[in-house]
Amino acid sequence: MTFEEYLISKKIDLEKFAKSEPERFEEWRVLFEQMHPESFTMHKKFQINPTRRKYHL
Template sequence: MEFEEYLSQKKIEARQFYQLEPEQYAAWKREFDQMSPASFTVQKKFLLNDIRRKYLIR
């Protein structure tokens, strides 16, 4: 699974996230590429909610 697809499943607008927070996006993408999606979700659970609120897919 690609990182952009994962963000889409979590209802996060990947393009907007990348444009407005490129450093955090890049750090998360690196981490995502090194672990399973389930592990990433567990590690970033509360942070994902904050990002989803900012960049919710409408």
């Protein structure tokens, strides 16, 4: 699973997120590439929902 596919599965708009918060987007992308998707979800559990609300797909 790619980071882009992961964001789609979490209903987060990739383009809006990358454009509005490029540093955080890049941090998440790099971290995602180093972890299993489920581990990433657990690691960012409390940040995913607010991000989804801001950049709803």
